[in-house]
Amino acid sequence: MGSPILAPSMLAADHTRLAEDIKCVEQAGCQWLHVDIMDGHFVPNLTFGPQTVADLRPKTKLFLDVHLMLDNPQEFVEHFIKAGADQVTIHVEPEYDIPGTLAKIRELGAKCGVVFNPGTPVAAVEPYLEQIDMVLAMTVQPGFGGQSFQESVLEKTKQLAAWREERNLDFRIQVDGGVNADNAPICRNNGVDTFVAGTAFFKSEDKVAFRQKVEELV
Numbered sequence: 001m002g003s004p005i006l007a008p009s010m011l012a013a014d015h016t017r018l019a020e021d022i023k024c025v026e027q028a029g030c031q032w033l034h035v036d037i038m039d040g041h042f043v044p045n046l047t048f049g050p051q052t053v054a055d056l057r058p059k060t061k062l063f064l065d066v067h068l069m070l071d072n073p074q075e076f077v078e079h080f081i082k083a084g085a086d087q088v089t090i091h092v093e094p095e096y097d098i099p100g101t102l103a104k105i106r107e108l109g110a111k112c113g114v115v116f117n118p119g120t121p122v123a124a125v126e127p128y129l130e131q132i133d134m135v136l137a138m139t140v141q142p143g144f145g146g147q148s149f150q151e152s153v154l155e156k157t158k159q160l161a162a163w164r165e166e167r168n169l170d171f172r173i174q175v176d177g178g179v180n181a182d183n184a185p186i187c188r189n190n191g192v193d194t195f196v197a198g199t200a201f202f203k204s205e206d207k208v209a210f211r212q213k214v215e216e217l218v
C-alpha cells in the first residue's frame, strides 16, 4: 500500500478564483490536485475543459490528477495530456476501447487510471489492473460535490487491495466523494492510499491539519 496522498478536488473551489484557491492547496502542503471533468451526458453536470488545465499548468507544480466523467473519454485524453494533465482516469461504464485508451494515455506520457461508480461491480476494473497506476472507487454517484460518503464501497477497495497483494501489482487505490478526516481512517483500513476531498478540504479552517490527518494515517 502506498503512503497516503490527499488530492483536494478543484470542483469545491471558488471557480472565479481558481488560481488563488490552488495556492491554498499548495500552502496546505498537498502534492496533488484532483480535477473533475464532466460532460453533461455521463453525469448531469458540466465543469472544466482542457483550456482550464492548460491555463493552470504554468501556475502550479501540483500533480494534476484528471478524472474524466465523459461518455467518450477516448476522444479527449490527448487534449488533457497536452494541456498538462499528469494522470488521466477513465470510467469503465461507457462502451469504448478501454485498454486502447489506457495505452494511449501512457504513450502520451501520462499516468493512467480506471474509475468505477458505486453501483458498478469491482470485477469491472479487474481486467485492467496490470495496465494502470491507479483505481478510483467512487464513494458517491459522480456529478456533484457535497454528497454523503457510501461506506459500502470499501468492500470493493478491500478486494482491490487483496488483488494487488496477491498479484504483486503496484497501483494506487483512490476514493472520491464525501471523504473527510473522520472517514479517512476507515478508508485506509480498507486498502485506500489516495483520498480526494472537495467540500471537507475547502471548508476546513486549518487545511494543513486536514492534510496531516489524512497523510499521516498508517
Ligand SMILES: O=C(CO)[C@@H](O)[C@H](O)COP(=O)(O)O
Pocket (backbone or CB within 6 Å): 009, 010, 011, 012, 034, 036, 067, 140, 141, 142, 143, 144, 145, 146, 147, 176, 177, 178, 179, 196, 197, 198, 199, 200
Ligand atoms: O467527482 C466528484 C463528484 O462527482 C468529486 O471529486 C467531488 O468533487 C468530491 O467532492 P466532495 O464529495 O468531497 O465534496
